[in-house]
Amino acid sequence: MRARLLVVLLVFSVTAVAAFAWPLLAVTARERTQQLSIGRTADLARFAGLAQQDDTEQLVSEVTRYTALYGEPVIVVDAQRQPIVAAGLNVDDREVAPMIDAALRNQPAPPIDTVMPWSTSDVLLATPIGTGSRVIGAVVMRASVRAAADDVFRGWAVILAGAFAALVGCVLLTLVVARWVLRPLAELSRGLGAVAAGQPHAHVRGRDGPRELRELASSFNRMSDAVSEAAEQQRRLISDASHQLRNPLAALRLRVDSLAPRVIVEGKPSYESAVREVERLESLLDSLLAMAHAEHTATRLTVSADTEVCVAAVVVMERIDAWSVAASEAGVSLVQGDVDTSFEVRCPEHDLSQVLDVVLDNAIKYGGTRVVVSCVANAITVVDNGPGLSAEELPLATTRFWRSRDNSHARGSGLGLPIADRLITARGGQLLLQAGETGGLVVTIELPS
Known part of the structure; x- marks a missing residue:
C-alpha cells in the first residue's frame, strides 16, 4: 500500500x-x-x-x-x-x-x-x-x-530550477503525508499480528495520523483489552475448575475404590462402568490442566522469547524406550527410524516429551501394528500403518474435544493433539498431519533450529 x-x-x-x-x-x-x-x-x-x-x-x-x-x-x-x-x-x-x-x-x-x-x-x-x-x-x-x-537558456534554467525545487518539496511533502497516513496503519497491522499470536493487551499508539485513524487505534486497544481479558478469564476458568474438581474427584475415587470388596456379583458390571467413568473424568481434568498450561506457555512466549533448547533425537530415543513396554503389550511394533543427534531445536525437553507422549499414545492406540519414529534435521516424523484419518477428518484432528467417529468409544479426552499443536506452534513450529502413501497416518513435528 x-x-x-x-x-x-x-x-x-x-x-x-x-x-x-x-x-x-x-x-x-x-x-x-x-x-x-x-x-x-x-x-x-x-x-x-x-x-x-x-x-x-x-x-x-x-x-x-x-x-x-x-x-x-x-x-x-x-x-x-x-x-x-x-x-x-x-x-x-x-x-x-x-x-x-x-x-x-x-x-x-x-x-x-x-x-x-x-x-x-x-x-x-x-x-x-x-x-x-x-x-x-x-x-x-x-x-x-x-x-x-x-x-532563453537562462530563462529556462531559472524556471527548471524552480520546478526542481518545487518537485523536491512535493516529494518531501509526499513522504511526510504518506508516513503520517500509513504509520498508524502499520501500527494497527503489528497490533493485529500480536493479537493473532495471543499476546495479551497488545496496544498500538494512537497519537499520530488522521483523526479517524486515531479513533480506530483507540477502538483497537479497547478491543485488544477485551479479547485478552476474555482469554485470561477462559484460561482461569479451565484451570480453576480443574483444580476445584480434583479434590471432589479424588474423594469420589477413594469411595468407589473402598466399595470394591462390598460389591455383589450382580453389581460388578455397574461398578466397573463407574470406575471407568471416574478414570475418564480424571483423564479429562489432567488434559484440561495441560491445555491451560499450554495456553499459558503460548501467551508467555508472545511476550518474551524462550531460548531453552534440547537435542530432539535424544528426547525421541528416550520416549521410544519409555513407550516400548506399552507398545509391546498392545501388540504394536515400535521402531526407531533414522535419527540425527547433531542438531538442537528451540523447545524445552519436557514440552517436546509431552508432545511426543501424545503422538505416540495415539499411534499405539489407533495406529495399527507398526509405528516408526524418525528424527532428521528439525523434523520428527511418526508413521503408523493403522486406518488413519480421512481427508475431511485431518483438519479437525487438532480441534478441542474432537473424536473420530471410528474411535468415538475409545479412551481419551480429545485434547491430546490440540495441546501438542498449541505447544509446538507457540515455539514457532508446526504439527502436520498427513495420510500415508500406503495408508495410516504421518505426524510431523517441525521446530525451529
Whole structure:
C-alpha cells in the first residue's frame, strides 16, 4: 500500500509541476523570439526608410556600422536587384535571392521560428522599400539567434530550477503525508499480528495520523483489552475448575475404590462402568490442566522469547524406550527410524516429551501394528500403518474435544493433539498431519533450529 500511495502522489506531483513549468518555458521562448523579431524588424525599417529617402551616404554608413557592431550581414537592393549597399550578403546567394524576390513583390516575410536554447541557425529577414505598388527596393538581413537562444537558456534554467525545487518539496511533502497516513496503519497491522499470536493487551499508539485513524487505534486497544481479558478469564476458568474438581474427584475415587470388596456379583458390571467413568473424568481434568498450561506457555512466549533448547533425537530415543513396554503389550511394533543427534531445536525437553507422549499414545492406540519414529534435521516424523484419518477428518484432528467417529468409544479426552499443536506452534513450529502413501497416518513435528 505504501508503494502504491507514493507512486500515486509522486505522479500527481510531477504532473502538477510539469503543468506549471511547461507553459512558462513556452512563454519565455515565445517572448524572446518576439523581442528578436521586433528588434530586427525595426532595424530593417530604419534601413528601408533611409533608402526611400535616397540618403545613400547615410544608409551605407549605418549598414556598415551595424554589421561591424552586431556581426549580422545586410544587403540593400533597388527595384532592378542592383545592390545599393552590400555588407556580407550577395544578391545571387541561393537563400538571399528568394527573399529579395518576395520583398520586391511586397509579400510578407514568414515569421521567425520560436527560438529554443539549442537554436543555432541564423534567420533571414526581408522588408520592401516603399509601400503598396511603389516598391523601389528591398532590404535583407541575416540575423543571429545565438544571443536570443542564450537568453532563453537562462530563462529556462531559472524556471527548471524552480520546478526542481518545487518537485523536491512535493516529494518531501509526499513522504511526510504518506508516513503520517500509513504509520498508524502499520501500527494497527503489528497490533493485529500480536493479537493473532495471543499476546495479551497488545496496544498500538494512537497519537499520530488522521483523526479517524486515531479513533480506530483507540477502538483497537479497547478491543485488544477485551479479547485478552476474555482469554485470561477462559484460561482461569479451565484451570480453576480443574483444580476445584480434583479434590471432589479424588474423594469420589477413594469411595468407589473402598466399595470394591462390598460389591455383589450382580453389581460388578455397574461398578466397573463407574470406575471407568471416574478414570475418564480424571483423564479429562489432567488434559484440561495441560491445555491451560499450554495456553499459558503460548501467551508467555508472545511476550518474551524462550531460548531453552534440547537435542530432539535424544528426547525421541528416550520416549521410544519409555513407550516400548506399552507398545509391546498392545501388540504394536515400535521402531526407531533414522535419527540425527547433531542438531538442537528451540523447545524445552519436557514440552517436546509431552508432545511426543501424545503422538505416540495415539499411534499405539489407533495406529495399527507398526509405528516408526524418525528424527532428521528439525523434523520428527511418526508413521503408523493403522486406518488413519480421512481427508475431511485431518483438519479437525487438532480441534478441542474432537473424536473420530471410528474411535468415538475409545479412551481419551480429545485434547491430546490440540495441546501438542498449541505447544509446538507457540515455539514457532508446526504439527502436520498427513495420510500415508500406503495408508495410516504421518505426524510431523517441525521446530525451529
